[in-house]
Amino acid sequence: MKKIIVTGKGGVGKTTIIATLSRLLAREGHRVLVIDCDPSMNLAMSLGVSLSDVLPLAENKANIHAKLELDLDDEHAHENGNEIEIDEVIEDYIVETKDGVKLIVMGTIPYGGSGCLCSSIALVKLLIGYIASGDNDFVMVDSQAGVEIFGRGLASEFDFTLVITELMPKAIEVTRHVMTLSRDLGVKKQIVIVNKVEDGTECETISRELGLNADQMYSVRCDKKVIEADKKGLLILDYAPQASVVEDIQRIKEEILEG
Numbered sequence: 001m002k003k004i005i006v007t008g009k010g011g012v013g014k015t016t017i018i019a020t021l022s023r024l025l026a027r028e029g030h031r032v033l034v035i036d037c038d039p040s041m042n043l044a045m046s047l048g049v050s051l052s053d054v055l056p057l058a059e060n061k062a063n064i065h066a067k068l069e070l071d072l073d074d075e076h077a078h079e080n081g082n083e084i085e086i087d088e089v090i091e092d093y094i095v096e097t098k099d100g101v102k103l104i105v106m107g108t109i110p111y112g113g114s115g116c117l118c119s120s121i122a123l124v125k126l127l128i129g130y131i132a133s134g135d136n137d138f139v140m141v142d143s144q145a146g147v148e149i150f151g152r153g154l155a156s157e158f159d160f161t162l163v164i165t166e167l168m169p170k171a172i173e174v175t176r177h178v179m180t181l182s183r184d185l186g187v188k189k190q191i192v193i194v195n196k197v198e199d200g201t202e203c204e205t206i207s208r209e210l211g212l213n214a215d216q217m218y219s220v221r222c223d224k225k226v227i228e229a230d231k232k233g234l235l236i237l238d239y240a241p242q243a244s245v246v247e248d249i250q251r252i253k254e255e256i257l258e259g
């Protein structure tokens with residue numbers, strides 16, 4: 001099983017790319033579980049599911065911990081030989097979406113002043129530890145913009161960090177920081193995806209000049225069809241399956257499959 005985290009600055013295209021990539025993988029028969037760890041909770045909609053059909057983990061932490069019979073703060077519980085049937089614990093929280101991609105939503109901040117997301121992120125980390133021994137081919141995490149998720153160590157020893165960026169100094173700055181944190185956590189490969197690239201832009205050259213030192217680097221073209229689809233509440237893969245953005249993500253999928 002491959003574990004992948006998708007991260008990057010706000011609005012660079014993380015959710016669009018993870019939703020499309022996960023569906024393309026699932027269409028080839030791979031078993032894909034995606035986890036939305038962004039409290040904005042956009043991933044469900046990007047996979048064609050209404051949030052009203054999803055039971056977020058954060059609202060049910062007490063139940064889940066009771067089922068796991070675990071201490072909420074023990075992030076290493078799954079390593080301590082606790083034999084549980086993880087599917088039974090989380091079945092209520094998994095929603096089947098487009099092309100058979102399975103989705104778990106971490107949840108959000110319920111009201112102003114209700115506190116931070118640390119315990120919710122810790123719960124996701126714990127579940128990923130259990131899920132890793134299950135029968136998924138890919139577990140992919142969509143994250144909140146920025147670097148906080150790495151502070152909680154969620155992606156510890158993941159296979160890939162996909163850092164989505166645009167060719168703008170501020171986004172590149174975030175990218176550089178994320179890659180450092182990702183390496184600190186022992187993620188095996190840092191892959192940069194430069195999104196919204198205008199035709200003819202030599203993103204590899206530019207990114208190298210900007211000092212990015214990724215293991216692999218890909219580009220995804222800017223495609224107005226993505227915005228058209230968003231405005232209509234449709235998914236790019238359904239709205240314009242031949243769009244350049246789909247073609248580019250397809251290529252990235254093949255590279256990921258090669259390892």
Ligand SMILES: Nc1ncnc2c1ncn2[C@@H]1O[C@H](COP(=O)(O)OP(=O)(O)OP(=O)(O)O)[C@@H](O)[C@H]1O
Pocket residue numbers: 009010011012013014015016017038040042144145195196197220221222223224226227230245
């Ligand atoms: N290749 C692309 N070409 C044109 N527009 C794009 C492309 N990829 C994403 N977009 C647009 O960029 C906007 C942000 O996309 P998306 O929500 O996927 O980003 P995000 O990084 O997940 O944002 P957030 O940080 O809020 O979670 C959307 O309006 C989307 O339609």
Ligand SMILES: [Mg+2]
Pocket residue numbers: 014015016038042
């Ligand atoms: Mg997003």
